[in-house]
Amino acid sequence: MHTISTLWKQTMAGLRVLLVLTVLLGVVYPLAIWGIGRLPGLSANAEGSLIYQNGRPVGSELIGIDLVDERAKNDPTQDRWFHNRPSALTKDEPSPGDTASSGGSNRAGDNEDLLKAVQDRKTAIAAREQVDAGKIPADAVTASASGLDPHISPAYAGLQAPRVARENGVDPATVRRLIEENTVKGVGEPGVNVLKLNLAVQAARR
Numbered sequence: 001m002h003t004i005s006t007l008w009k010q011t012m013a014g015l016r017v018l019l020v021l022t023v024l025l026g027v028v029y030p031l032a033i034w035g036i037g038r039l040p041g042l043s044a045n046a047e048g049s050l051i052y053q054n055g056r057p058v059g060s061e062l063i064g065i066d067l068v069d070e071r072a073k074n075d076p077t078q079d080r081w082f083h084n085r086p087s088a089l090t091k092d093e094p095s096p097g098d099t100a101s102s103g104g105s106n107r108a109g110d111n112e113d114l115l116k117a118v119q120d121r122k123t124a125i126a127a128r129e130q131v132d133a134g135k136i137p138a139d140a141v142t143a144s145a146s147g148l149d150p151h152i153s154p155a156y157a158g159l160q161a162p163r164v165a166r167e168n169g170v171d172p173a174t175v176r177r178l179i180e181e182n183t184v185k186g187v188g189e190p191g192v193n194v195l196k197l198n199l200a201v202q203a204a205r206r
Contacts (some may be wrong), residue, residue: 051195057197064150067198076128080167082160082201084194085139086121087147118142129159151191154183168205178204 049061064084072079093107108114121141126133137155157179182197183190186193 001063002025049197053199058199060150061193061196062150065195072128076124077130077163078167079128080201081198082152082157082163082164082192082194085149085152086141086143088143093117117128123160129163130157135159150193150195151184152194154179154190154192157192157194157197164201168201170201170204173202 050057051059051061066084067081069079069081118141122133122136125136125140129136136159137153139153140156140159147168158176161179162172164170165175168175178197179192180201182200183192
């Protein structure tokens, strides 16, 4: 009888602990985190820093999205959009691939495959922008660690500006201004958010 009583007490104590932890960790804690995420200055990050166009989400400020121009399939010089850094995980160089995957190549700087990939990217970009390969900045031909970097250098944006202005029928000075407006300047090197820049170009050509 004493054993049954002890077992019953232990069972009830365990159930009480389970109930308390369920309420704390399954209800109170998630609601607290949700509430903190709604505070001014944190809500955008909590929701994924989404970018909206005409009231609809079209991407995130934190994930690189490379627009595809079907007109450029046979002639890359007709491409209307700015492009991100390449990804080590895509087969369609030099543009980023599927945003559902992320990662670097983990290849050393003297790796033959990496050197070939860089040279192939440089050749492709030189043909697309109709410039000498020596003018192509490093970030245009090297992938970031994640492969999903949303920013490019102002130099790479400036390299693409003449093509984007020409193919969209937008004044080159306007495109340069849009690059400046979408350049983030803070700790480290400045970067241009490619998705926001492409959306600005779309709005400018209307």
